[in-house]
Amino acid sequence: MSLLELKDVSMAYGGKVFALQDINMTVEKGEWLAIMGPSGSGKTTLMNIIGCMDKATSGTVILDGIDLTDVTHQQLTTMRRDKIGMVFQQFHLIPYLTAVENIMVAQYYHSLPDKKEALAALDRVGLEDRANHLPSQLSGGEQQRVCIARALINYPVLILADEPTGNLDEANERLVMKIFHELHDEGHTILTVTHAPEVGREAQREIIIEHGRIANSEV
Amino acid sequence: MKKKYEALVFAGILSTQILAGCASDQQESSSSDGTVAVPVSSGGDGKAPCCDLSDTKDGEFTAESKSDNFMGHGRIAVTIKDHKIVGVNFVGIDPDGNIKGADYGKTNGQVENPGFYQKAQRAVKANSQYADQLLQVQELEKVDVISGATVSYDQFVEAAKTAIENAKK
Incomplete structure (x- = not known):
């Protein structure tokens, strides 16, 4: 059974404007898939549906064996909290909490905060010595590494990364992609959403979205 | 039990920090859209006068x-x-x-x-x-x-x- 399966998924705003139309795709456990496409193509809408942040207006989404079609928003929140690790282009770290506290917040809302485990997650991305720094005291690359540590802390079944290197310079982009490669080698399932060909190319497989439809898919 | 206690303590600290952060934001932010000006620590450190x-x-x-x-x-x-x-x-x-x-x-x-x-x-x-x-x-x-x-x-x-x-x- 696939980790993620989308069948005839569409998203129509006002019943008329289709952001996505008839999307069919699967993601296997341990796979690294890139969703690519230009701005306005629908890739963020697709990511929001896969990331349990929004519901499709039609079609079926099955994540880790659970059909999301008829779940409530509360259940969707629980799915997002338990199953998904999110990495954002804009980081979304709480500015007045330190790096380790930002990770402990994710633990708190999932189960229980554990500082030792949070520090280990920071160590995993090479930032244990920056644990007590505020986001404003970290470079963009370091903030993104904190985001990755935060995404990993609750052992998600799927890591969802939206333009993970979009705000980074060359050196940090290489470093973040190296971390993704390591996570993939460890068996994590990763889905990156990007418009950058060089980032998409790092994945095992690319799906290209154009005008709300899958324009191309290669293995 | 210990973990539960730690969670409560953490929640308390978190709430305090968020409240403190909000208070701090009000002091620092002059923007009408609610954005907060935070000091940038990297990428611009070298701009300080130096090196006579x-x-x-x-x-x-x-x-x-x-x-x-x-x-x-x-x-x-x-x-x-x-x-x-x-x-x-x-x-x-x-x-x-x-x-x-x-x-x-x-x-x-x-x-x-x-x-x-x-x-x-x-x-x-x-x-x-x-x-x-x-x-x-x-x-x-x-x-x-x-x-x-x-x-x-x-x-x-x-x-x-x-x-x-x-x-x-």
Whole structure:
């Protein structure tokens, strides 16, 4: 059974404007898939549906064996909290909490905060010595590494990364992609959403979205 | 039980910090859209006035930025004569100790991802551009950051500051 399966998924705003139309795709456990496409193509809408942040207006989404079609928003929140690790282009770290506290917040809302485990997650991305720094005291690359540590802390079944290197310079982009490669080698399932060909190319497989439809898919 | 207690304590600390943060935001933010101005700590540190050349000695002075196991570091050689910078050489060193050159961005000697390789090579080029800029403008504060090479910029500024300070000893 696939980790993620989308069948005839569409998203129509006002019943008329289709952001996505008839999307069919699967993601296997341990796979690294890139969703690519230009701005306005629908890739963020697709990511929001896969990331349990929004519901499709039609079609079926099955994540880790659970059909999301008829779940409530509360259940969707629980799915997002338990199953998904999110990495954002804009980081979304709480500015007045330190790096380790930002990770402990994710633990708190999932189960229980554990500082030792949070520090280990920071160590995993090479930032244990920056644990007590505020986001404003970290470079963009370091903030993104904190985001990755935060995404990993609750052992998600799927890591969802939206333009993970979009705000980074060359050196940090290489470093973040190296971390993704390591996570993939460890068996994590990763889905990156990007418009950058060089980032998409790092994945095992690319799906290209154009005008709300899958324009191309290669293995 | 212990974990439950820790969670409660953490929640209390978190609430206090969020409230403190909100109070702080109100003090710091003057924006009508609620955004908060936060100090930037990297990428601009080198803009502080520094590196007066009036009391430097003649000679070549070398320095390195601090080493980072993930990012590597930068190495600079600044040549000073009559209180003027007459030569600058700056190179990036990768975490394995190799100078970032034509092979930087390759994987096992091969260009596996042309997009990444091009970006990596732009960063290598930026290293020499930083050196050229300093030679031209003579003032570290006037060296512009090159897009896509901000880590190199920070390493350059840190190494250059140290080298110029070394010229004063």
